[in-house]
Amino acid sequence: MKKIHLLLLKSFIRPFLVTLFIVMFVLLMLFLFKYIDDLIGKGFAWYTILELMMYNSATNVSMALPLSVLLSTIMTYGSLGENYELVAIKAAGISLRRAMYPMIVIVTILSVAAFFFSDYMLPVANLKYFSLLYDARKQKSADLLPEGVFSTSFPGYTIRVKRKDPDGQRLYDIMIYSKTPSDNNTIVILAREGTMFRTMGDKYLVLKLKDGVRYEEAPGQNASYNTRQMLYRQRFKETETKFDLSTFKISRTDENEFKSASQMMNIKQLTHYLDSAQRSVDSVAASNHKMVSSYIKYYSIPTQSKVIKQPIAYDAKKGALQGLKTPEQQMALNTASSEVRSIKDFIKNRSDIYRNDSENIRRYFVEYQKKYNLSVACLVLFLIGAPLGSIIRKGGLGLPVVVSVVFFLIYYIITTIGEKAVKGGEINNYLGMWISIITLLPIGLFLSYKAATDSALFDMEVYKRFINRMIQKFKPKATRHLH
Structure with missing residues (x-):
């Protein structure tokens, strides 16, 4: 391995571990602030609280890992640019693209590890976490005899x-x-x-x-x-x-009662559920006509009646009840109205079942796609962070933190909106789940191009000179207009 590659790896691993620890700690504090009233004062043993915190930390990896990759990448390349190490690398004849190869390998390994984590470990952590949190929240308070109550x-x-x-x-x-x-x-x-x-x-x-x-x-x-x-x-x-x-004393609920939730399943289980649920929905939709047709009565009329010598021709203006007496018309209308109500109630029940099954399918589909989305998000955010750090040329926890938080918020907000739209059936399932990646990938490619061409995208002096040139360009016209 070249010394330059080893330098890049050392420069990346340390800030990555630090930022991952900080982000996980912040998310853990948010969890404690949210459920502090449900945990404090119930006499839990210290290891129960610790176990709950450990499972919660595992469930936060899907949010902490992309943000850590983005922030540590910006810090790494920003620090290299600030110390003119990127300039020395380019002076040695090594392009930025070649300098990114070891980082790409490391981030790819992280992405693959994130996929296996979300497929094998995350469902188990979710099962342990949500079952333990459910039991903890329903536990009675340990303050057995409060004052004045x-x-x-x-x-x-x-x-x-x-x-x-x-x-x-x-x-x-x-x-x-x-x-x-x-x-x-x-x-x-x-x-x-x-x-x-x-x-x-x-x-x-x-x-x-x-x-x-x-x-x-x-x-x-x-x-x-x-x-x-x-x-x-x-x-x-x-x-x-x-x-x-x-x-x-805390009583543990059987974990099998939580295993049917989408967050507790791996890809194999989700695929089996989606296939069986989709076949069930399709079969129900196909059988609706047969079941509705049983409510409709058909009468066969002979071609030539021996009783009726001259049949009455149908008149659209008089309607289908022509030739019937008033009591017979009322009976026919009452029968038809009863049939319509029965069919309407039947269809409503079937439509409610179909709507609920479709919502479940979309919810499980979202969980299925999130396992792949996490890995791809790490790669895309690295593709944004590496060129962005080499452009802004600032290390430390100052400007890189601000920039990374902005891009991560864009990713998180778009992802959340897409997931809710998919669950509500308002958008195409694949488009809704991958819209954040589709939005950020062109930005990453654009920043990579700008970094490779040494563009001063965030150099304020360039924009000041541009503004001054525009002022000088329009200033003579304004002077002549005043004269």
Whole structure:
């Protein structure tokens, strides 16, 4: 390998790893900000949060990888141009196109790796991530007894704590309602203070109550003639009440319930689903005529009737009901109206099914194309970043970050609009999924041409000189016009 190629590879790998780490970290922070309320205060173990963050990081690769390739490429070639290393390379007789060969090989390897990642690892990561996030969001809060609130966290009990110490262990002014199987509050416990702690293994929550009273309502001893209820009151200095904590432990949903989603499938599974779903839709559409025809009644009329000597000729002005009496016309119209309503309801149900199946097919088609789109996007954004960096000749995290974010936003916005248009059936499926690549590829080719010809595309002095020439050109005309 030539020393120049080795220099380019070293100059690219370091900023690529740094930018990939930064982008992944930013996306992870966005995830935490979005779901912070669903994760904090539910008593999750640290490894559960870490596992969720790891799966989320894997799902963010499809967004972080193209942006990292674009940003690191602009930084690499911008730094080489700023330090006049590109000038030295061109002075040695090596064109920019030849200098890009090792980078093209590395980005191609990254694109192939991104394809295999999206086909084999991403579906598994999505399955783990969405199933764990679903269970975490439906998990009850670990703040079992909040201050000043009647908590119903424990089945069969309603508990209110007026005040708690900052450590959350000592409670004051406690009120406990215990419900019977008939959902009546027949037992009430009041206590001045108490402490709470969990047993080994977090199986039970124990409330140790002090200085309180217990009230209980009970039916009469002989309900047949004495319907009055009895009230029991019991004072205590100290007592304990135990509550089951099994409902507060995270319960994992069977992952097989999520496997039918498009994001959980690889290319082979998506292809099988698309083929079978399309055949099902086509067969349903082909069978509509046969099923509708059963609602339509056909009558065979003999060519020559022995009863009717002279048939009545059809008159378009009088309609098909000519010759029928008024009751017969009403009966015929009612029958036809009933048939039309039946056919209309049948077609509406069939059309709703067809619309839902078509939407599912388009959604799975989008997920199928995204696996290829990710790899091609890395190549196209590299094709934009490399010449752009050699043109602007600025390294570091200043101007390259601004330029790369602008181009990535263009790519991301166009991709998002195209995906939504495909899912809504508003555009051709292939055009909608590849419109961002179709839009950015000519830009990359144009920038490559400008970089190869040493164009000063972003040199402000060139534009200033052009503006000054235009001013000088029109200035004499304006002077003569004033005279």
